[in-house]
Amino acid sequence: MSTLAESYLVGLIGDGVTPSLTPPMHEAEADAHGIRYLYRPIDLAAIGRPGSDVGTLLSSARELGFNAFNITHPCKQLVLMHLDSVSVDAERLGAVNTVLIRDGRFHGENTDFSGFAHALRTGLPGVALDRVVQLGAGGAGAAVAYALLASGVRHLTLIDLDAERTRERAAALAALFPDRAVVAASPDDIGHELAAADGLVHATPVGMHQHPGMPVDARLLSPRHWVADVVYRPVETELVRAAVALGCRVLDGGHMAVGQAVDAFRLITGVEPDAGRMRHHFLDLLAKGL
Numbered sequence: 001m002s003t004l005a006e007s008y009l010v011g012l013i014g015d016g017v018t019p020s021l022t023p024p025m026h027e028a029e030a031d032a033h034g035i036r037y038l039y040r041p042i043d044l045a046a047i048g049r050p051g052s053d054v055g056t057l058l059s060s061a062r063e064l065g066f067n068a069f070n071i072t073h074p075c076k077q078l079v080l081m082h083l084d085s086v087s088v089d090a091e092r093l094g095a096v097n098t099v100l101i102r103d104g105r106f107h108g109e110n111t112d113f114s115g116f117a118h119a120l121r122t123g124l125p126g127v128a129l130d131r132v133v134q135l136g137a138g139g140a141g142a143a144v145a146y147a148l149l150a151s152g153v154r155h156l157t158l159i160d161l162d163a164e165r166t167r168e169r170a171a172a173l174a175a176l177f178p179d180r181a182v183v184a185a186s187p188d189d190i191g192h193e194l195a196a197a198d199g200l201v202h203a204t205p206v207g208m209h210q211h212p213g214m215p216v217d218a219r220l221l222s223p224r225h226w227v228a229d230v231v232y233r234p235v236e237t238e239l240v241r242a243a244v245a246l247g248c249r250v251l252d253g254g255h256m257a258v259g260q261a262v263d264a265f266r267l268i269t270g271v272e273p274d275a276g277r278m279r280h281h282f283l284d285l286l287a288k289g290l
């Protein structure tokens with residue numbers, strides 16, 4: 001038998017999360033530390049529950065002895081109203097992807113932003129952060145943009161097909177970081193924006209197996225740009241391949257996927273994970289077609 005203090009029972013709540021690589025990443029890292037750790041996807045689509053049930057699911061899970069959760073689409077905002085406390089960054093960002101259950105209370109964190117910020121620091125050390133263009137202002141884009149500004153980016157241009165979403169996101173971020181410039185631009189302006197930028201961050205679905213292609217004309221990139229992608233299925237996207245071929249410094253989307261898991265594992269267990277080992281495991285899982 002194991003109790004709350006001797007083992008970890010963790011879940012991932014979200015729509016379509018059955019194939020997620022986050023549960024096996026956590027479990028393998030826990031195994032390596034000799035920690036008893038079970039991590040189950042709780043797929044809303046599979047159990048026929050709406051995202052608005054996230055509070056009910058958390059309450060049941062607390063009664064059943066769960067220690068923590070990762071939370072994903074469509075619940076990252078919906079979960080906020082069910083929490084007893086939230087980290088400063090998750091509150092400012094308005095999104096939670098990690099819930100810790102401690103002494104019967106729910107505490108929310110956001111490791112999407114911290115995972116990307118860590119990946120940027122360690123994967124692209126010393127890159128210029130004066131001007132960055134970010135393509136994609138949806139769910140992942142919100143966390144990444146927040147991480148860029150928290151990491152010191154001085155001028156951030158957001159570009160998305162959804163002009164209203166882009167304007168709203170830029171205004172919200174500008175209010176959070178009043179000493180920076182955060183502007184919305186149209187996809188037609190990308191050439192002009194990239195000409196003045198140090199780096200490009202890509203956070204749209206373009207380049208995924210289901211949406212193959214290049215999100216930006218490679219002729220607009222030059223070796224002085226650094227390029228970060230968030231797409232990780234495949235990890236070597238067309239954008240990543242093109243940027244490497246040009247001689248750009250590149251961060252693939254696997255770094256963010258592993259980064260959020262590294263930070264969540266540390267928060268849940270209090271044990272320092274081996275980030276390099278978790279990335280190796282993640283790449284192995286992808287290579288096996290999982």
Ligand SMILES: NC(=O)c1ccc[n+]([C@@H]2O[C@H](COP(=O)([O-])OP(=O)(O)OC[C@H]3O[C@@H](n4cnc5c(N)ncnc54)[C@H](O)[C@@H]3O)[C@@H](O)[C@H]2O)c1
Binds near residue numbers: 138205206208230254
């Ligand atoms: N690496 C990670 O940890 C991680 C985490 C979450 C999501 N992702 C990946 O990020 C990508 C985006 O996911 P999301 O949850 O933000 O999706 P989302 O639907 O919330 O947002 C995507 C945004 O991209 C915009 N868009 C789509 N095509 C575009 C184009 N050609 N040009 C400009 N804008 C365009 C859409 O209008 C939308 O606002 C997916 O590939 C997902 O797999 C990666």
Ligand SMILES: O=C(O)[C@]1(O)C[C@@H](O)[C@@H](O)[C@H](O)C1
Binds near residue numbers: 020073097
């Ligand atoms: O790997 C996934 O499936 C995730 O859902 C991706 C992202 O949404 C993270 O915030 C979650 O912690 C895990």
